[in-house]
Amino acid sequence: xxxxxxxxxxxxxxxxxxxxxxEGRPDGTLRILGVGQAPSRGVRKGEIVDFExxxxxxxxxxxxxxxxxDVMIRSIYVSVAGGHIQSFNNRGCVMVPEDRDEIDEQDxxxxxxxxxxxxxxxxxxxxxxxxxxxxxxxxDGVLNPVGMLGEKLEADFHIIHGVRNRxxxxxxxxxxxxxxxxxxxxxALASAQVVLTQHQKNLGALVVDMGGGTTDYILYVDGAVKQxxxxxxxxxxxxNDISMALRIPMARAxxxxxxxxxxxxxxxxxxxxxxxxxDSGFAGKEIERETLxxxxxxxxxxxxxxxxxxxxxxPFINYIGAGVFITGGCSLLDGIExxxxxxxxxxxxxxxxxxxxxxxxxxxxxxxxxxxxxxKYAQAVQAERPARGFRRLIGKFFSYG
Amino acid sequence: MIQLSxxxxxxxxxxxxxxxxxxxxxxxxxxxxxxxxxDGMEKADLIAINTDVQSLASSVAAHKVxxxxxxxxxxxxxxxxxxxxxxxxxxxxxxxxxxxxARMIFICTGLGGGTGSGAAPVVAQIAREAGSLVxxxxxxxxxxxxxxxxAQAHAALGRxxxxxxxxxxxxxxxxxxxxxxxxxxxxxFAMADVTISQSARSIVNLIQRPGLIRIGFDDLLTAxxxxxxxxxxxxxxxxxxxxxxxxxxxxxxxxxxxxGRMLADAAHVLVQVTGGPSMTLSEVxxxxxxxxxxxNEHTQILFGTAVDGRMGNRLAVTIISSLRAEIDVASDVAxxxxxxxxxxxQPQEAAxxxxxxxxxxxxxxxxxxxxxxxxxxxxxxxxxPPIAPVEKSRSRVIMPRKKSEPExxxxxxxxxxxxxxxxxxxxxxxxxxxxxxxxxxxxxxQDLDVPTFLRKNIRVK
Ligand SMILES: Nc1nc2c(ncn2[C@@H]2O[C@H](COP(=O)(O)OP(=O)(O)OP(=O)(O)O)[C@@H](O)[C@H]2O)c(=O)[nH]1
Ligand SMILES: Nc1ncnc2c1ncn2[C@@H]1O[C@H](COP(=O)(O)OP(=O)(O)OP(=O)(O)O)[C@@H](O)[C@H]1O
Ligand SMILES: [Mg+2]
Ligand SMILES: [Mg+2]
Numbered sequence: 106x107x108x109x110x111x112x113x114x115x116x117x118x119x120x121x122x123x124x125x126x127x128e129g130r131p132d133g134t135l136r137i138l139g140v141g142q143a144p145s146r147g148v149r150k151g152e153i154v155d156f157e158x159x160x161x162x163x164x165x166x167x168x169x170x171x172x173x174x175d176v177m178i179r180s181i182y183v184s185v186a187g188g189h190i191q192s193f194n195n196r197g198c199v200m201v202p203e204d205r206d207e208i209d210e211q212d213x214x215x216x217x218x219x220x221x222x223x224x225x226x227x228x229x230x231x232x233x234x235x236x237x238x239x240x241x242x243x244x245d246g247v248l249n250p251v252g253m254l255g256e257k258l259e260a261d262f263h264i265i266h267g268v269r270n271r272x273x274x275x276x277x278x279x280x281x282x283x284x285x286x287x288x289x290x291x292x293a294l295a296s297a298q299v300v301l302t303q304h305q306k307n308l309g310a311l312v313v314d315m316g317g318g319t320t321d322y323i324l325y326v327d328g329a330v331k332q333x334x335x336x337x338x339x340x341x342x343x344x345n346d347i348s349m350a351l352r353i354p355m356a357r358a359x360x361x362x363x364x365x366x367x368x369x370x371x372x373x374x375x376x377x378x379x380x381x382x383x384d385s386g387f388a389g390k391e392i393e394r395e396t397l398x399x400x401x402x403x404x405x406x407x408x409x410x411x412x413x414x415x416x417x418x419x420p421f422i423n424y425i426g427a428g429v430f431i432t433g434g435c436s437l438l439d440g441i442e443x444x445x446x447x448x449x450x451x452x453x454x455x456x457x458x459x460x461x462x463x464x465x466x467x468x469x470x471x472x473x474x475x476x477x478x479x480x481k482y483a484q485a486v487q488a489e490r491p492a493r494g495f496r497r498l499i500g501k502f503f504s505y506g
Numbered sequence: 507m508i509q510l511s512x513x514x515x516x517x518x519x520x521x522x523x524x525x526x527x528x529x530x531x532x533x534x535x536x537x538x539x540x541x542x543x544x545d546g547m548e549k550a551d552l553i554a555i556n557t558d559v560q561s562l563a564s565s566v567a568a569h570k571v572x573x574x575x576x577x578x579x580x581x582x583x584x585x586x587x588x589x590x591x592x593x594x595x596x597x598x599x600x601x602x603x604x605x606x607x608a609r610m611i612f613i614c615t616g617l618g619g620g621t622g623s624g625a626a627p628v629v630a631q632i633a634r635e636a637g638s639l640v641x642x643x644x645x646x647x648x649x650x651x652x653x654x655x656x657a658q659a660h661a662a663l664g665r666x667x668x669x670x671x672x673x674x675x676x677x678x679x680x681x682x683x684x685x686x687x688x689x690x691x692x693x694x695f696a697m698a699d700v701t702i703s704q705s706a707r708s709i710v711n712l713i714q715r716p717g718l719i720r721i722g723f724d725d726l727l728t729a730x731x732x733x734x735x736x737x738x739x740x741x742x743x744x745x746x747x748x749x750x751x752x753x754x755x756x757x758x759x760x761x762x763x764x765x766g767r768m769l770a771d772a773a774h775v776l777v778q779v780t781g782g783p784s785m786t787l788s789e790v791x792x793x794x795x796x797x798x799x800x801x802n803e804h805t806q807i808l809f810g811t812a813v814d815g816r817m818g819n820r821l822a823v824t825i826i827s828s829l830r831a832e833i834d835v836a837s838d839v840a841x842x843x844x845x846x847x848x849x850x851x852q853p854q855e856a857a858x859x860x861x862x863x864x865x866x867x868x869x870x871x872x873x874x875x876x877x878x879x880x881x882x883x884x885x886x887x888x889x890x891p892p893i894a895p896v897e898k899s900r901s902r903v904i905m906p907r908k909k910s911e912p913e914x915x916x917x918x919x920x921x922x923x924x925x926x927x928x929x930x931x932x933x934x935x936x937x938x939x940x941x942x943x944x945x946x947x948x949x950x951x952q953d954l955d956v957p958t959f960l961r962k963n964i965r966v967k
Contacts, residue, residue, distance in 0.1 A: 149941065150941070155548055158568075318944075341940055342957075346958060355566055360564060399964070411954075414950075
């Protein structure tokens with residue numbers, strides 16, 4: 106198998122590291138060859154805090170993926186998240202040179218550069234400029250202006266940026282393995298590629314990837330990305346709340362959350378309790394089921410409400426037709442669809458990767474959405490720019506969304 | 507040796523991290539370790555060691571060692587220290603690599619059961635043989651757990667005292683005083699776990715933080731060492747206008763401090779003050795003066811401070827000390843078990859040449875112009891045999907010199923909702939838990955790492 110048909114996605118998550126190996130087929134489809142995993146250590150809120158440890162875990166996951174898929178991994182697409190990631194929309198504008206009246210590829214590049222001529226903090230770097238719409242001489246809704254006649258090309262972009270050093274941390278972690286980094290992708294952008302269909306993006310949809318350390322979101326209207334970002338709150342907070350409220354260690358709180366927890370209130374019998382197993386030789390501690398669920402409900406509801414308020418700073422949330430799609434490990438929480446529906450006041454679905462070939466039920470896990478999304482993203486990018494040399498040149502300045 | 511930096515703007519150095527391992531032995535040890543993880547600990551490797559596979563499986567420690575596959579078959583030691591010891595000896599070759607390459611090893615364990623009491627001395631011995639400095643945090647059982655457990659615990663404590671460089675001993679009965687009378691055994695254990703976590707973290711931070719005033723390891727040991735002694739521990743934190751005073755008062759209120767009364771009898775007291783960048787020299791001065799009033803003139807105060815950006819407006823005081831046992835504990839130490847100890851020799855020889863300070867000693871003899879060295883160090887890392895009487899030395903409180911900077915603007919009062927929080931948290935210091943090492947998530951002016959139910963002031967249970 107030619108190695109350049111391989112695409113590999115890596116998510117360095119707060120809870121687990123996930124490596125997905127995919128293979129591009131001659132017919133343009135993509136198949137998953139294998140998924141490697143390792144528990145994550147040294148990562149907090151989506152960011153590496155202990156470099157050495159995190160690197161070991163990534164290595165472990167890569168080796169696992171190599172064994173499962175029987176390939177050698179040389180280069181990867183890696184996702185990034187973290188509370189430092191921010192976004193905004195901006196319009197770029199260029200005049201087509203006098204000696205030419207047809208818009209060409211160069212103008213497309215130039216208008217993108219122009220859209221980035223806004224000040225972001227000096228310590229930040231651009232991650233993505235995702236095209237929303239082109240306008241040619243004031244005409245709206247142009248999808249592909251190349252070859253059109255016009256004098257003025259304008260374009261609306263959704264621009265995602267983050268703190269350079271922190272993004273570099275992730276890159277460094279991979280490079281020291283050593284593996285080559287093909288590209289760095291905002292995690293929710295990756296997840297959305299496999300959680301949503303094109304139709305859902307067109308109708309308008311919100312993807313919320315709730316992982317262990319962060320809640321990453323991305324909002325589509327009319328097929329274009331309008332809002333995106335990261336809240337540094339996730340499943341760890343739910344577990345920590347349980348641990349502090351019930352005064353039990355994190356490990357037990359985590360287990361309790363997974364096995365017994367629910368976001369839904371009022372479903373328990375009055376006085377229904379859960380017996381905590383205990384190995385100290387004393388009778389186990391009893392806790393009320395409704396208490397556990399209240400702790401979870403308060404936290405998850407708060408995350409949704411915060412996110413909603415954040416999104417409401419702009420009008421786009423009102424144009425969502427398909428609803429909200431919750432993915433990431435926390436989407437497995439019992440009753441989360443119900444709570445999300447209530448909080449966002451729209452239909453809510455728990456979702457995992459589905460818009461990809463070769464998915465067997467083993468991969469139907471919402472915790473894999475980001476890593477699987479990465480290979481779909483990679484494939485789309487590569488399809489858009491077939492020449493590898495060219496890809497290097499434009500680096501991150503491409504526009505798939 | 508204590509050195510004091512002249513000003514508070516000393517740039518934080520990228521200092522060498524000292525390899526530290528924290529080991530939990532037995533079920534109680536595993537729980538204490540979990541608590542340490544929960545409270546955030548990234549400057550040390552955590553290792554769970556147990557006979558009981560179920561407990562190991564649920565532990566969050568990164569490294570785990572199962573003891574006595576053949577002897578206990580994955581079950582506990584059934585409360586029998588003999589079995590616990592056999593299990594540890596069987597697995598000595600698995601323990602050894604897990605403990606390798608640490609300058610300092612903390613062992614957390616609950617004495618009284620089989621694994622902790624039987625295996626912890628073996629683990630401590632292996633740690634000593636690896637050339638590490640070994641400090642044990644041990645709990646003694648509640649008296650209602652029965653005479654047998656108490657006797658087993660004291661026998662184990664006696665052995666640990668011979669092997670470890672220092673043993674910090676927490677009496678569960680006293681922990682019991684810290685929780686409400688009808689709170690139940692779990693809360694008392696949880697309280698013990700919090701206290702162990704808090705003191706382990708204070709010590710690790712004392713060593714790992716690029717402190718302004720550093721405490722040497724020998725000083726640390728001096729403060730901690732005293733056989734069969736009672737541990738004094740206090741932690742206080744405040745962000746009030748008078749935070750230095752309030753934090754100290756809270757620390758002294760800790761029941762393990764006996765309202766500060768016992769402090770008067772301590773020969774050595776270790777104090778660490780941690781604050782955000784806004785911490786001022788005068789605050790540290792206030793604190794030291796007040797503390798000075800609590801101790802007698804012979805007490806040696808070992809003092810460290812550190813600036814930690816994550817502290818925000820808070821200032822925290824940790825006080826650790828130990829008292830020599832008078833009559834109570836020491837006298838009922840059971841006759842030491844006939845030590846079979848095939849794999850261990852008497853540890854004493856190894857003791858003398860422990861070298862824990864990162865080389866070159868970070869702030870030590872370097873001719874940094876902004877450091878004022880105080881008093882020569884006490885006789886270097888020589889460890890007197892544990893029986894040696896604690897030497898009464900002159901009071902050696904190192905006070906910061908005249909303040910060189912204008913005093914901080916008084917901060918606006920901030921009491922309103924501290925009150926409510928305090929009520930729920932009771933004795934538990936507000937920690938950032940798992941999120942300690944990460945940047946706080948502040949959205950809409952709220953610290954979202956604090957549990958939602960606390961911020962919304964909703965009483966659970
Ligand atoms: N701090 C704390 N102490 C505990 C806890 N559970 C038990 N203890 C105390 O620790 C002592 C020893 O209990 P364990 O640690 O469960 O026993 P073990 O060492 O695992 O020994 P075996 O169960 O016999 O293998 C008990 O007598 C209690 O006093 C806990 O969760 N936290
Ligand atoms: N069955 C389940 N029920 C409830 N929560 C679950 C379940 N399974 C996993 N989780 C939670 O999902 C979280 C992990 O999700 P995920 O693997 O998507 O995170 P991650 O990608 O490692 O972290 P992040 O993306 O935030 O850095 C954990 O908090 C875990 O408790
Ligand atoms: Mg994730
Ligand atoms: Mg046990």
